[in-house]
Amino acid sequence: MDLSTTRTYVSRSARAAGYCAIAAAHGLALVVLIPVLVYSAVLCLVGVGLLVLPLELRLLRRLADAERSRLGRWAATPTTPAGPHTRSTLRAVLSDPATGRDLRWAPCMAVAGTLLGLIGAVLFLFPAAVLVLVGLWWVFPADEPIKVMMNIPIDGWGSALRIGVPQFVLSVLLALTGPPLIARLAAASSRRLLAPSAAAVLAERVAALNRTRTGAITAHGDELRRIERDLHDGTQARLVSLAMQLGLAERTLGSDPEAVGPLLTRAREGAEEAMAELRDFLRSIYPPVLADRGLAGALSAVVARCPVPAAAHLGELGEVPAQVEVAVYFAVTEALTNAAKHSHARSASVTLARAGDTLRAEITDDGRGGAAEGHGTGLRGMRRRVEAVDGVLRVQSPPGGPTVITVECPCAS
Structure with missing residues (x-):
């Protein structure tokens, strides 16, 4: 030996x-x-x-x-x-x-x-x-x-x-x-x-699927209502204003052609604002940056735009399903938004890595902590998105901080 x-x-x-x-x-x-x-x-x-x-x-x-x-x-x-x-x-x-x-x-x-x-x-x-x-x-x-x-x-x-x-x-x-x-x-x-028995594991799995299915249906309904509200209050209102301005220009054209120019200018500006709002709205459904740069590039851009000084630690991710990319992207975005708006954090960090068939994201901030799902809809929405792709979301936020949000999603092809 x-x-x-x-x-x-x-x-x-x-x-x-x-x-x-x-x-x-x-x-x-x-x-x-x-x-x-x-x-x-x-x-x-x-x-x-x-x-x-x-x-x-x-x-x-x-x-x-x-x-x-x-x-x-x-x-x-x-x-x-x-x-x-x-x-x-x-x-x-x-x-x-x-x-x-x-x-x-x-x-x-x-x-x-x-x-x-x-x-x-x-x-x-x-x-x-x-x-x-x-x-x-x-x-x-x-x-x-x-x-x-x-x-x-x-x-x-x-x-x-x-x-x-x-x-x-x-x-x-x-x-x-x-x-x-x-x-x-x-x-x-x-x-x-x-360890749970095979029957207990199956029962817990069925219960989790029922819960995530209910959460996904609820999230889908909330998303449809948000889409309807955003379109009604934003883009639709601007398009109505645009139609009114064009109608006014049409009626004014015969009697006062010189007044039509300013009306058409305002109509063009309104059309440009409506297109900008529509682009922002489409980004909230599926961010084009995910298709252009992938999840790592998209999160790098999110961290760079974060109002709180933030650092990104991104590992090799490989091929990630699109629905998982969307869930993780919005979870990280919402967590950084909460850190800036509610946590009064001075710094934050995002760690993204893949271990086998599991994608793991960890968002940490040094704010005041105390985050709980009952205090708003942000964490509930994050959990619904993550559980809809069979993932797990954990929140550790003791009073006084720090807050650590962990997202784990299966990403097997």
Whole structure:
């Protein structure tokens, strides 16, 4: 076994031991949390538990999501974190399907996670303990010599070399192979309890499709109403004015030909303004810059025009479906508009990258934060656009900032 292979085995065992140590820490935390959850559930009978139990379940969700995030390295299939609860009432928390999985995982983790975690961490440290104990055989009384493994006493340097060295080699083998096996066993157990079943995944998928379909229909209706309003209040009004001016010029032509010139001039100006408004209106439906320069070029132009000083970090995107380009373009545009109008940000940044078949955009600003979907239609519109292309929008905007809006859309051809 060469040096690089040895380093690989040691590094893998060290990572596994770290996973086991964290699993043991989570297990011990759950040993404390589970009785608190039970006590709070009983207190729901008198009303007090209705206030404290949701907070405790959110803490449990944080522990469970931390475990879900760590499963990818050791479990056969990674598990996506369930995310924080969207609402704080007990009914809403309990209605979340992931809460049931969290509660199912907690007692198993408290017992099996603690035991497996401690065993894995101790196995990694076992060679050091063997080396120290064998080297300090002389500290122990002669009538009670040290027995490290297999109940074989070590009472001199001869027995330390004859017995201690093989025991140390055996402990090293256990340290290199034991923690990874235990980490995989613990991760597989956690994933079985924390990951949704195939039926649950299908049900959540159907619910998400129904929700996005409803959102897409609503967004489509809102868009049609916006188009009708913009055409009625803008372009149509200018065209009516243009027709009136041309009619007046027609009637004036016979009686006062010299007055027709100014009327035609105003009519031409009105026609030019109507065409400009119509061009702006068409850009709001599908920006021509997307067709001309692609998504990266279009967002570079948006960032350059942003009233807030902004930076763009654009990676290689490859071929992106047109509907995804539109959704991401308008999401970034709306996020930067919100940063300039409502967040009072001093700077912003846009990061756009593609990982496999997923396009990910992240818009960050250093404003005052506190953005929420209930405060206006901007974020709701962004979410509808993104979910209409089967994407995901996440908003992190604590009071005081910063605000981070993440958009992830599938872009497989």
